[in-house]
Amino acid sequence: MNISKISGSFMTDRPKRTDALLMDPNRYRILIDAVIDYAIYMLDTEGYVVSWNSGAEHIKGYVPDDVIGRHLSIFFTPEERAAGVPDRMLRTAGTVGRCEGEGWRIKRDGSRFWALSVIDAVRNDNGDVIGFAKVTRDITQRYLTEQRLAESERRFRMMIESVADHAIYMMDIQGRVSTWNGGAERILGYAEDEIVGRNFASFYSTEAASLQEPTVAMEAAARLGKFESEGWRIRKDGSKFWANTILDAIYDEHNALIGYVNIIRDITEKIEAQRTLELAREELFQAQKMEALGQLTGGVAHDFNNLLTIILTSAELAQRHIVDHARVERVLGNICKAVRHGEMLTKHLLAFSRKQSLRPELLRIEVCLESVANNLLSSLRGNIRIVKEIASDLWPVEVDPNQLQLAILNICLNARDAMPNGGTIVLRARNHRIQQKQKDLNAGNYVEVSIVDDGIGIPVEMRDRVFEPFFTTKEVGKGTGLGLSQAYGFAKQSGGSMNFSSVEGQGTIMSILLPAAKNLAEEEVNQRQRVLVVEDNSTIAELAVEMLTDAGYHVNSCGTAQDALNLLKLEEIDILVSDIVIPGSMNGLELAEEVTRRWPNLSIVLATGYAASMTMAKAANFCLLMKPYDSEGLIAAIEQSLAVRRRDRQVRL
Structure with missing residues (x-):
């Protein structure tokens, strides 16, 4: 097949075919019938259908034989027919020359579609109306989409308007307010018609505006997408409130900045409540500190008054009976006891203040606990037993052995007094590794010594004060309140810490954490x-x-x-x-x-x-x-x- 001959023949014949099409008297009908997306038909002057294209058949469902000769009103809803809409549209088109509108129309099967329709008057050479040209397009999908969008916007606006505790408004890229919700009016005091078009810098104080804070906020939001801040804002009446502000940038589908959304919340009451709470806490702390100082002063005064009484009366007796050597020896012995008691009292206070002089030695905790257990036997009642739970691989520690024994004894004696009906004291020791720094302990290796009792426990309201010097729940004369404070001070001065847990009616666990001797503990870790x-x-x-x-x-x-x-x-x-x-x-x-x-x-x-x-x-x-x-x-x-x-x-x- 010779393609060039066919092509040449086609090019030669094309003018002939074009002329034939242009000379065809039915060429416009052919054109109109070829359009299937639009219903295009003619009406006579009374509104009766006189022509029908394939698009009309496709959209409305009627074939020409079913519809030609019938009135335009068959395509309208009963409501519009009753309201005279078809005749009114024809009159408008005849008078003005054109009538355009949208509305529901009826197909042959009774279903409805949303139509965009145009009626144009057709005139003869004298200008008289001889009929009408009707063009209809089915835009149901577009209409429904617009309706859904409008409904969504309506509901969104209702939601925004119903928010009363947040000011929510939009701004253009210059910061001019373009929308305004009810919450904004309630918080800032402006009605919508008073503020729309004005710059949101009106809500800033003069000082903040001079520092360009509104501009800084917009620039940050544009750069980061969001900017949050707190500060004083100004209402319409000039009053100030503390605001939490979130400024969000708005971008179009091309990622171009088109404006901002600003959300403002009045948190003045919250800030004032926080300040009041902080003030109350500070006052409580000061009151507790003064109470502790008063208790400390009273305890020291009480004990030293007793000591001074012993020393004074013993000295007077010694002066009176200086020739009675046996009696003088007894009273001098009382003086020595009082002095030693005063020395111990001072040591306890120094231990709590972490200013005592320590003599650390490398020692094994298990040896210390064995010694404490032996010493306790003479101090415990027969209805209290001692149990030892000591790990076999304890790391050595480097502490003052005397102070350690004293601390453990003090805790054990407290445990004894907490078990008036007898019970068990458990001396427990184990290695304890802290992986991350804690509030009062660095990460590292520690030996944990715990004294466990099954006594009455510590009341909740007293647990914050158990390590305070001279604080005691015992009767007057039954204890100084320095035992736990000495143990706590010793642990802290030795580089460790002390903590406890307690359940009322079930008992208490007091634990001392002491740092393991570095060289040996690290050797264990390396192994x-x-x-x-x-x-x-x-x-x-x-x-x-x-x-x-x-x-x-x-x-x-x-x-x-x-x-x-x-x-x-x-x-x-x-x-x-x-x-x-x-x-x-x-x-x-x-x-x-x-x-x-x-x-x-x-x-x-x-x-x-x-x-x-x-x-x-x-x-x-x-x-x-x-x-x-x-x-x-x-x-x-x-x-x-x-x-x-x-x-x-x-x-x-």
Whole structure:
């Protein structure tokens, strides 16, 4: 096929076809019938249909035979027919030449659609109306969308208008107010017609406006999208209120700034309430401080008056009976006791103020607790027993041993007095690692000494004052109120702290935290940093490595017993953590037995999720870690295995 010939023939024939189309008397009908998105038809002067295009058939559902000769009003709703709308539109078009409108129209099947329609008068050469041209377009979807949008805007405006405790208004990019809600009128005092068009800088004080605060706020909101601030704002009547302000930038679909939304809340009452509360707290603090000082002064005066009375009367008796050596010796002995009591009173006060002279020594807490327990036996009633719960791997501490013993004795004697009907005092000690800095303690290694009783507990209203000097719940003459304050002061001066927990009717736990001796505690940590994890599940292995790394250990991992033995030959490992069920010729229990034989000082933890494996591990005396486990359980198992290793080493020595 010769394309060039066909193309040439087409180009040659095109003028002929164009002329034929232009000369066709039906060319306009052909054009109108080709339009299917518009109903285009003719009406006579009375409004009866005389022509009908395919678009009209498509939109309204009538075929030409059904509609030609019928009146225009059949397309209107009954309500509009009753109101004479069709005839009025025809009269308007005949008079003015054109009538345009929108409304509901009826299709042949009775359904409705929203129509945009235009009626144009058709005139002859003399200008007389000989009919009408009617064009109708179905814009239902656009109409419904506009209605939904209008309804949404109406509801949004109603919502904004109903907000009474927030001023919400819009501004243009120059800061001029363009909308105004009821809350804005209530808070700022302006009616809508008084403020729309004015700049929002009207709400700022003269000083704030001179500092360009409104401009700064708009620039920050434009840059960041949002700007929040607090400060004084001015109402219409000139009064001031403390405002929380949020300024949001508004952007169009092209990300161009078109304005701002400003939301203002009056928080004057809240600020005043906060200030009142702070003032009340300050007054309460001052009152409590003065009460504590008064109690301290009264306690010191009371005790020193007793001491002075003893010294004075003893000195007078000594003067009177100077020849009676035995009697003088007794009264001089009373003077010495009073002086020693005064010395102890002074030491307690110095301990609380953390200004006593300490003589720290490197010591083992367990030795101190044994000594305290022996000393307590003579001070306790027969219905009170002592129980010791002392960990075997305690870190040493560097503190004044005498002050430590005195602190523990003071707490134990308080515990004794809290159990009038007898009970149990537990002396407990354990290592305690603080990972992050706390309110009164730095991160580090500590030894925690706790004295636990099952006595009457401490009333809630008295718990804030238990460490105050001379504060006591005991009867007059039954205690000085200096025991716990001495213990607290000693702990703080030693670089540690003291805390307690108590439940009325169930007992109290008093705990002293003392920093571990750095060189030995760090040595222990370093010894615990080399861990080998044997786990064939790669996800569990990764998690175990992450948990142990976070806890400060150096961690390696592998998936089989043979890989573990190869690593142990090459690297120094302190702790083996192995799953019992691992692939290969040797399971985890067999690996543990082989490691024990070849590296007897290495600590071993066996992990398992099976009861049978648990029995095997217990029989082999290995530390067991049950699956699933978390970070706390994993580290606790490692610490337990290290304690077992130390105990076994001591037995061998």
